[in-house]
Amino acid sequence: MAIATKKTAKILVFSTEKISDPAIDMAGLMKLHYPPTVYTITVPCSSGIKSKWILYAYEKGFDGVFIAxxxxxxxxxxxxxxxxxxxxTKTHELMKSQEIEPARLRMAAICSVCSESFVKQIRSFNDYLLKTLHPES
Amino acid sequence: MEKRIGVYICHCGGNISDYVDVEKVRQSVENDDNIVLAKTTMFACSDANQKDMVDDINNFNLDGVIVASCSPKLHLVTFRNVTERGNLNKYTYVHSNIREQASWAHSDNKEGATEKAIHLVKSAIAKARHTQPLDPTKIKAEKSVAVIGAGIAGLKAALSLSEKETHVFVIEKEAAVGGWVAKWKDLFLTDETGDAIIKRLYEELKKRQNVTIFLNSEVVGNTGSIGNISLKIKQKEEEFDITVGSVLVATGFEPYKPKEDEFGFASVPNVITLPEFKQLIDHEKNTLTYNGKPVHNIAYIYCVGSRQPEGENTYCSRYCCTATIHAANQVRNKFRDIQNYHFTRGVRSYGKQELLYAESLQGGDIYLQSYEDGLPTVFARNNKPVVRVNDILTGGKELEVEADLVVLVTGMAPRSDNKVGSLFKLPKGRDKFFNEIHMKLRPVETVIDGVTIAGACQGPKTIIETVNSALSAATKAYSNISKGVLETDPQIAKIEAPACIGCSDCLPACPFDAISMARQGGKSIAVINNSLCKGCGMCTPVCPTDAIDLIAYSNVEIMGMIDALV
Incomplete structure (x- = not known):
């Protein structure tokens, strides 16, 4: 079994219990791999995510936040x-005011069967974050 | 008093431990604050482990429990029940998913999977530190159910409910029960006709003392919530109210109506839809004629209004391949000199329906096939419809059939009249049919507590699938109210009154009208109606003073989890 050694970006995913969680679970079931430094926090609905949580994640060291x-x-x-x-939009404005690159927050609609889309989005986000924040990796 | 948390890390046979070093996970958390017990277990969900957990809760005086195992969709309720058996409040239980989101997702990277599992368990611990015992909301439940729609789904659901200790109100918009099935004659897998089945169900239902049937009636108003739902019924010109504990929606479907000139519809002579064709063969006697002329060659064009490359009808309507083959066999058996030509996009006659397909092939029916980028075209020649296709089954050869009749195999579409959906705020999927919470695990429940869905209002279904769904929805609807008292999750929004400045920004954010303004402590503040709040949290980010938290998703819990995940 190959051990991945490449540095990966730290991404916090806000996912929803009834819609995107099943897609992320199914990505695992289908062994669709994505970086292991991608962590999910489940909320009931994506429109209930607070900007302060996202800003706190950057403050604590996350490279990117992805809203599924x-x-x-x-x-x-x-x-x-x-x-x-x-x-x-509101969070992007707050990020700008704190000199955090708004592109470090991404959002995509992830339906309950959008496992492949989720993994594609996350891999692309990881590549972007590595290129812009960790060019040495 | 400090929290005393027990953590169980599951091998799941080898599903987790083949990729995640579960012992390393255990060692990584055993000395964390508040952890008094950290164990690995081969199968956390096994009876033996559940019993051990109950013993541990009592022996170690635990007041918080975490299981790190599979998706919470599978076993959240299982382990909540375990904590209750250990005399703990079930809302102090926290679940951590280290199978689907760690071991399986990162099976290519054991080290990474293990590190991730450690972080996930630590974040569950962070959440568990702040969980509070909560009381489920208890609501008195009316022991009655409203079934909206008296097609085959509504009738079967009503009959099933009538066998239980509940009153059943059946509300049907039309003057007669039965919906589409009442209009159908021959059905597959039974000698009983559609109208005979409906008649039998209706006669049975009329005998039940605990069933009230309202015909020519529509639901025009809805207030209250699960357990106590008041419905305003309009019957012709009269309006009256009924109160029920639960609502079962079975409003069915509409056949897709082709657009003008879609496969020659309404522009080429002798092009009709499948429902029209079924009526024709049911009513014609010895010779099949259409517009006064005999019919011998029939061309069926499949997937009209289904599996469309673009637009709303991208889904498969499931029933139409079988219904068409059944009709084609029927027409060949009933009338002389019939030749059927099926222009398909791949036949989906699953299960026992394959028998029909075999019968059709043995009867001499001819099947042609095309992809979505090479659909058949229909045009008129000598006042007759001609169907042309590049048939992929013969290597893309261009073939033409001069037909006496072209049947457009139209699928099921959602009802264009969405009054019931709007009334109950029922979410719809991308296909515009009503959406269940989870297609596999909660297939007849909607996000609206106490409202279940059955039959083809949820998506295209055969009669068999419709009846299965109706019986399932009836059982679920009854389980909501069977005790006369209801418990609902208390994970609702909570307003910190001193922080509320009374701006009312949260009122329009709530899609359920659960927030209102009230005078309290000499000022106007927002208040939550607990029985209407669904716990979506849409109100929380709009508060300028951050005065609203969602129970179980509070700032302290989410930010604690972020701390643990970094």
Missing amino acids: ADGSDCVYGESCTEKTGKLV
């Missing part, structure tokens, strides 16, 4: 997409 949003599948209603978009 409910999108139009949100079980709490259609307004989720717009509200999650607003909180991302």
